[in-house]
């Protein structure tokens with residue numbers, strides 16, 4: 001892996017005073033946000049980019065609520081958010097919007113991905129191991145409902161899984177049902 005790593009910078013935010021470090025993997029620039037004192041077994045949230053949710057406040061998913069929950073938690077109690085630039089479960093923004101257009105016609109999230117020629121989830125997590133090793137972290141408490149994330153993060157011991165379940169709304173109910181029923185999320 002050819003990874004470029006930035007210096008550490010301070011990032012005061014509405015969720016707390018953090019440190020940030022960027023990791024450039026090919027064209028993808030990931031951001032690691034962490035509280036100043038990291039525990040030996042820190043709480044870690046691996047968040048996948050969702051421009052429509054994270055920045056625009058889309059109600060079609062639970063991404064922004066999860067991101068804000070995770071940042072508030074690490075702001076209060078310490079830990080790390082690894083913000084991965086894997087937009088749309090790594091099919092990219094343009095394809096995700098095409099998937100949304102198919103969802104407007106009645107397909108669910110998984111069916112829409114398949115119709116576009118993608119797997120339901122195209123993400124990989126090798127960079128997570130790289131980042132955690134970079135910080136000397138060997139054990140984590142992982143904030144997730146996604147068993148695929150638990151199984152895909154290698155060479156780091158996940159001593160505990162912490163759920164991250166957000167209140168649903170009328171626009172994301174079906175999306176959350178599909179995550180549970182078709183993708184095996186622990187919801």
Ligand SMILES: Nc1nc2c(ncn2[C@@H]2O[C@H](COP(=O)(O)OP(=O)(O)OP(=O)(O)O)[C@@H](O)[C@H]2O)c(=O)[nH]1
Pocket residue numbers: 046047048049050051061063066086087088089090091096099100109113143144145146149164179185
């Ligand atoms: N292709 C596609 N991606 C989506 C859709 N809705 C949200 N996403 C992307 O899904 C990613 C978030 O992944 P999720 O599967 O919702 O949740 P997760 O982060 O894997 O699981 P948790 O750790 O439990 O939150 C982000 O990259 C979103 O952009 C959709 O309808 N289609």
Ligand SMILES: [Zn+2]
Pocket residue numbers: 050052053054060061062063064
């Ligand atoms: Zn989202």
